[in-house]
């Protein structure tokens with residue numbers, strides 16, 4: 148992240164904010180009598196700017212009014228002196244101007260309230276004031292995305308007296324320069340996937356690895372072939388992949404690591420939440436995820452996507468619950484999506500062939516063979532004290548487990564062993580652990 152560019156963006160924005168504030172004040176005090184509208188300059192063009200502030204404004208397509216409110220909320224934290232003109236006193240009544248709203252901070256600075264924002268946006272125009280009020284409705288991105296923090300509702304305050312503050316999350320991001328990220332919730336049913344593991348930790352067979360390599364190639368060079376090599380006219384935008392494989396074989400981990408190695412955020416869309424809670428609003432919420440993902444180069448990951456691309460015959464519960472309209476919207480949107488989207492499923496048989504043909508890549512994840520299992524056991528246990536008679540090679544030949552099951556066994560054994568007087572993992576611990584994992588799948592040792 149380039150601090151200098153982010154700093155310049157904030158400077159430009161606050162300078163414009165200050166000019167707008169001054170012209171509002173002069174209009175209010177009748178110094179600008181020729182025109183009714185404040186002669187404020189247009190907001191700076193941030194389309195080429197980078198950094199969290201510019202990213203946020205672009206992702207949310209914020210216009211002049213939203214940007215004035217953001218700058219106002221931000222001002223006390225970055226340029227408190229900008230708000231000093233609002234301390235001007237009303238000499239007629241020897242008090243501050245009620246129309247400016249605001250509070251005084253314990254150290255004497257001006258803290259804006261909603262009233263301050265309404266004054267800045269609307270002056271004394273009632274029509275504009277009503278329109279400006281909509282910025283603070285629960286469905287506006289300011290509150291929906293947790294960008295502003297207006298404090299808890301307080302019956303002793305009028306709405307205009309509520310303080311106007313950036314949310315702690317937004318402030319943190321804008322002050323540290325870390326990428327702005329939306330918060331998981333009703334209106335944004337997607338979570339960012341993270342891992343402390345590295346690409347080298349992935350244990351996969353040759354084919355799976357090669358197929359993931361194709362996705363990396365697209366993520367790293369897609370732009371060049373589309374733009375410079377002129378393929379944009381011939382190819383549809385974006386890249387679609389399906390990950391198919393049994394539970395615990397590394398589908399979610401691979402999607403997360405694809406983002407990590409190519410320095411992109413990966414968001415896992417919560418289909419269950421989409422299906423169950425948002426009848427009516429579903430499309431709008433999904434659309435917001437897709438557009439933000441396109442703008443900001445996220446990878447989108449749909450886990451347990453069977454409900455989406457299930458065969459139309461043999462309707463399951465999940466499909467029943469998923470209104471057809473939502474499914475067709477999603478399929479359409481996945482096809483048009485200009486970024487990388489990954490759908491994961493356990494069952495190849497659930498997928499309609501016609502649907503599969505629309506994907507650029509189908510990556511098969513298989514249960515690890517003895518060699519891969521040996522690597523998984525060795526990696527998992529590399530820093531654990533092992534009893535002398537533990538033979539990981541033999542263990543790998545004997546038991547067919549997924550990578551996820553291996554990790555579960557490792558955790559179980561380590562916890563058993565660490566409590567003992569002689570904290571060493573024994574063969575018996577491993578076998579107990581394996582038995583437990585197999586039992587989960589209805590298998591026996």
Ligand SMILES: Nc1ncnc2c1ncn2[C@@H]1O[C@H](COP(=O)(O)OP(=O)(O)OP(=O)(O)O)[C@@H](O)[C@H]1O
Nearest residue numbers: 348349350393394395396397398399400550551554
């Ligand atoms: N191929 C692998 N290489 C290394 N570790 C793995 C691998 N597969 C699984 N693991 C371990 O198991 C954990 C769970 O795997 P993951 O969640 O990626 O499985 P999945 O295929 O997404 O399963 P599900 O179908 O149940 O969602 C991983 O976080 C990792 O610790």
Ligand SMILES: [Mg+2]
Nearest residue numbers: 398399400450
């Ligand atoms: Mg998974």
